[in-house]
Amino acid sequence: MHGMSPTIKVEELRKAYGELRAVDGVSFDVQPGEFFGILGPNGAGKTTTLEMMEGLRKPDSGSVTLFGESPWPRNPRLLPRIGVQLQASAFFERLTAREQIRTFASLYGVSARKADEWLAVVGLEDMAGKRNEDLSGGQQQRLSIACALAHGPDLVFLDEPTSGLDPQARRNLWDVLRDISAQGRTVVLTTHYLDEAESLCDRVAIMDHGRILESGPPATLVRDLDAPTRISVETGTITAEAARGLADGLEVSDDGVSLTIATRTPAPVLSALAERDALRGLSVRGATLEDVFLHLTGREYRA
Amino acid sequence: MTSFVSLSSAMARGFFRDRTALFFTILFPLMFLVLFGGLFKDAGASKTDILQIGAVPVVDQLPAEAAAGLDQVLAVTRTSDRAAALEEVRKGDKAAAIEQVGGELIVHYSAADAVKAATVRGIVESLVQQANLAAAGVTTPAVTLRTQPVEDQSLKAIQYMTPGLLGWAIATGATFGAALTLVTWRQKKILRRLRLSPVPLASVIGARVAVSIAIAGAQCAMFIGVALLPYFGLQLSDQWWAFIPVMIAGTLAFLSIGLVAGAASKTPEAASAIANLITLPMAFLSGAFFPLDGAPKWLQQLSEFFPLKHLVSSMQDVMVRGESFAVTLPDIGLLLGFTVVLAGIAAFLFRWDDA
Numbered sequence: 001m002h003g004m005s006p007t008i009k010v011e012e013l014r015k016a017y018g019e020l021r022a023v024d025g026v027s028f029d030v031q032p033g034e035f036f037g038i039l040g041p042n043g044a045g046k047t048t049t050l051e052m053m054e055g056l057r058k059p060d061s062g063s064v065t066l067f068g069e070s071p072w073p074r075n076p077r078l079l080p081r082i083g084v085q086l087q088a089s090a091f092f093e094r095l096t097a098r099e100q101i102r103t104f105a106s107l108y109g110v111s112a113r114k115a116d117e118w119l120a121v122v123g124l125e126d127m128a129g130k131r132n133e134d135l136s137g138g139q140q141q142r143l144s145i146a147c148a149l150a151h152g153p154d155l156v157f158l159d160e161p162t163s164g165l166d167p168q169a170r171r172n173l174w175d176v177l178r179d180i181s182a183q184g185r186t187v188v189l190t191t192h193y194l195d196e197a198e199s200l201c202d203r204v205a206i207m208d209h210g211r212i213l214e215s216g217p218p219a220t221l222v223r224d225l226d227a228p229t230r231i232s233v234e235t236g237t238i239t240a241e242a243a244r245g246l247a248d249g250l251e252v253s254d255d256g257v258s259l260t261i262a263t264r265t266p267a268p269v270l271s272a273l274a275e276r277d278a279l280r281g282l283s284v285r286g287a288t289l290e291d292v293f294l295h296l297t298g299r300e301y302r303a
Numbered sequence: 304m305t306s307f308v309s310l311s312s313a314m315a316r317g318f319f320r321d322r323t324a325l326f327f328t329i330l331f332p333l334m335f336l337v338l339f340g341g342l343f344k345d346a347g348a349s350k351t352d353i354l355q356i357g358a359v360p361v362v363d364q365l366p367a368e369a370a371a372g373l374d375q376v377l378a379v380t381r382t383s384d385r386a387a388a389l390e391e392v393r394k395g396d397k398a399a400a401i402e403q404v405g406g407e408l409i410v411h412y413s414a415a416d417a418v419k420a421a422t423v424r425g426i427v428e429s430l431v432q433q434a435n436l437a438a439a440g441v442t443t444p445a446v447t448l449r450t451q452p453v454e455d456q457s458l459k460a461i462q463y464m465t466p467g468l469l470g471w472a473i474a475t476g477a478t479f480g481a482a483l484t485l486v487t488w489r490q491k492k493i494l495r496r497l498r499l500s501p502v503p504l505a506s507v508i509g510a511r512v513a514v515s516i517a518i519a520g521a522q523c524a525m526f527i528g529v530a531l532l533p534y535f536g537l538q539l540s541d542q543w544w545a546f547i548p549v550m551i552a553g554t555l556a557f558l559s560i561g562l563v564a565g566a567a568s569k570t571p572e573a574a575s576a577i578a579n580l581i582t583l584p585m586a587f588l589s590g591a592f593f594p595l596d597g598a599p600k601w602l603q604q605l606s607e608f609f610p611l612k613h614l615v616s617s618m619q620d621v622m623v624r625g626e627s628f629a630v631t632l633p634d635i636g637l638l639l640g641f642t643v644v645l646a647g648i649a650a651f652l653f654r655w656d657d658a
Contacts, residue, residue: 054499056656079501090492092313094320099313106309107500 005068007032007155007186008053013062015048022048024210025062030188035181037201038190039289041302045210046190047087050159053188054084066155080108083153087160089144091132097143098128101150108151118146122176138169145176156180158189162196174200194289194301198222206293213296218289225295227287228262231269234281235259238273246272258283306502310510314484318514328479328518332472333525336464340535343460350378351422354388356402361434369433377426399423461537462623463594465530466546470615471591472526473519473550474557475582480515481561482574489657490570498655512558519554523547538623545621545628552638553614557582559645560610566652585611610641 006029015023023045030036038046051057053064055071055078064071069078091100097119105115119125122142127135135143141161148156161177162170170193177200181187191197197204198218205215214221228251235254243252243261246269251262258281263269266284273279293301318324355362365373373379380397382388388400392411398419399412410427412420488494497507523546530537564577586592588602589611595603606612617634620626 056495056498074498076501079499082499084496084499086492086496090496092493093317093487093491095313095316099316103309103313104496104500107306107497107502109305 004031006030007034007067008036008188009063009065010049010053011063013049013052013064014060015045015052015057016060021210023052023059026207026210026212027062028205028212028215030186032186033181033184035187035200035202036189037197037204038188038207039192039194039197039201039204040207041192044192044207046192046207047159049207050157050188050190054082054157080151081154083148083151083156085141085144085148085156085158085161087163089132089140091140091144091147094131094133096129096131097124097135097139100132100143101147104147105150110151115150118150119143121149121179122146123172136169138165138173141165141169141173142176145173145180149180153185155186156188158187160190160192162191162193170196194293198289204289206289206296208293208297214292221292222287222289225287225292226264227291227295228264229266229287230260230262230285231266231273232258232260232281232283232285233273233278237280238276238278242276306500307506307509307513310502310506311513314510314514315517318480318518324479324483328472328476329522329525332468332475332522333529336468336526336529336535339464339468340461340530343464344535350376351398351419352378352380352396353423354391354397354400355379355381356385356388356400357383359401359403359408361403361408361430362401365430373426373430377423401427459536461530461535463619465526465537466618466622467591467593467615469523469526470553470589470611470618471582471586472522473553474585474591474611474614475578476518476522477515477554477557478561478564478578478582479575480518481511481558482565482568482578483561483571484511485562485565486568486571486574489565489654494655508562512555515558516551516554519550523550540621540623540625542625542627543622545631546618548628548635549614549617549621549631549638552635552642553610553618555642556610556614556638556645559642559649562649563645563652566649566654569657582611585609588612589615591615610638613637 008028008030010029011027013023013026014021026045026049028036038049040046048057052059053066053071055064055074058072066078067081069075071078071082092103095103098116101115101118102112105112105118116125116128119128122145124139124142124146127139127143132140132143145158145161148158158177162173165173174196177187177189181200189197189201201218203215203217204221205212206221207213216224235256235258238259240252240254240259243259244250246261247263247265249263250269253260253262261269270284273282290301362373362379385402388397389411391397392400392413395413395415398416399410401411401423402409408427408431410424412423414420485494488497494507527537527539529535531539560581561578564581565574568574568577589595589606589609591611595606598606613634617631620630621628
């Protein structure tokens with residue numbers, strides 16, 4: 001990373017709406033080719049931060065540079081290099097999927113043929129003749145992403161691309177997003193889904209109340225938390241008392257459905273359980289970003 | 304340029320696939336034309352209806368040329384039922400009944416409509432004089448009378464209504480088109496999306512202008528096409544095509560009104576309400592629906608401030624009153640000036656985004 005200039009540089013960004021400090025001193029860099037996630041509950045200031053990065057809003061103070069240039073005011077040199085998928089999918093009314101993407105592509109001087117290829121990339125070639133009003137939520141999101149990418153931008157902003165989608169549609173979209181990143185583009189994503197950030201992002205910034213609480217690769221954040229591993233089996237498989245005797249320093253709880261053992265050394269506990277043939281309904285869960293959030297804010301994560 | 308073309312085509316497709324918009328911009332005004340064109344088909348003609356009871360040699364024996372002249376001003380219905388004829392005059396269905404008893408020509412008229420009665424008396428008197436002159440052997444009278452209707456007053460309803468309703472249709476089409484595009488594009492974040500693309504604002508507005516002019520052109524084609532049907536019988540003047548520049552200037556003027564309405568409102572409902580508030584009263588006060596000739600003077604003066612008045616009167620001038628292209632130039636200038644001022648206000652109020 002040293003010596004390489006960052007694709008995005010955000011310094012001490014602030015934006016207030018009246019009394020509400022929506023973004024309150026945010027700084028971070030995004031390196032070329034990185035998949036960067038801004039994570040946080042609704043109202044954390046993610047979208048406002050993103051909109052200032054895109055040049056849609058003027059920061060009260062602080063600065064944003066993309067490829068070394070300021071996106072505000074509307075900067076025509078930057079616009080062809082960035083692709084934006086908005087939170088609400090912005091489509092022309094009563095146009096088919098093919099007409100939508102061709103219209104957007106032509107705004108960047110991209111040919112209709114090239115635009116059609118993008119429909120195939122997001123798996124919508126069968127829906128090309130359908131109007132956007134007739135597409136499902138997941139299909140609209142994919143079309144919206146295709147429209148954002150049709151001109152081959154180096155930097156892509158995605159604002160909550162999977163919100164409102166069913167789990168299957170979300171997974172499908174993740175595959176599309178991984179491909180985009182694998183093509184070498186820099187991607188910035190906001191999401192309130194912790195699993196999404198964990199699964200997709202090289203690096204995340206966890207935001208709450210307009211500030212970044214912590215940032216780094218999801219695995220590092222989780223590892224640094226040094227949280228115990230939770231081993232659960234079905235209640236009745238083993239008594240709480242017996243469980244406590246499996247090893248030293250175990251925390252055992254039983255909610256009547258499963259018995260959970262919290263430990264920092266899961267291996268001996270698991271083998272002891274196996275010896276007793278007490279593995280019915282076994283699940284092993286390490287710490288997640290959810291635990292990181294809990295640790296940082298002292299409260300449960302609620303999207 | 305490509306962005307202008309693709310935005311225009313996206314906008315045009317969106318419009319032509321919107322049945323409600325199509326109905327209100329094209330079919331709805333056309334329904335007015337068909338309805339009123341049919342209702343007032345025979346009204347507005349300056350002919351006066353009279354009855355002729357039995358034989359009236361003074362009229363019956365008119366030379367062909369004079370008879371044709373008479374036809375222009377009087378519609379004569381022959382009847383033999385004297386009592387029924389007089390009753391019709393009394394009820395006001397006919398302006399007068401004439402009969403000849405020997406050397407006496409009698410005009411029965413109702414005092415209720417003094418103007419028409421006077422018209423008929425005047426015409427019949429001239430007939431009597433002509434007959435007397437002929438009887439006295441004067442075959443080439445020193446002075447002859449030729450009645451020539453003044454174009455304005457002889458405008459049949461369809462002649463008046465086609466440009467009037469067309470002007471109103473263009474005005475509503477352009478105002479609503481611009482206002483609703485601006486608001487829905489802002490609300491649906493299309494403007495925001497466009498702002499994030501390298502498209503110049505001029506292309507976005509240019510596309511709206513092009514689509515509105517195309518829609519106005521379609522409205523004109525439909526209106527004139529329907530009005531020209533023999534049933535309605537529109538008669539176009541020689542330089543009727545000179546309405547095209549007027550139409551374009553009018554479209555621009557109402558586009559700019561629509562842009563102001565759209566820039567000032569946050570929801571399509573508000574934009575429609577403002578557009579209605581502007582175009583509907585203006586249609587009544589600008590002579591689009593009915594002539595202002597009989598309206599109070601203050602109203603006639605007020606109407607001069609409305610762009611629709613200039614659009615409609617200029618279109619009437621060249622389409623049906625036989626005026627030349629040059630007559631429309633002051634109105635075109637006014638409409639364009641109006642456009643510049645309102646477009647400036649719209650640009651001042653313009654926002655890419657809601658927040």
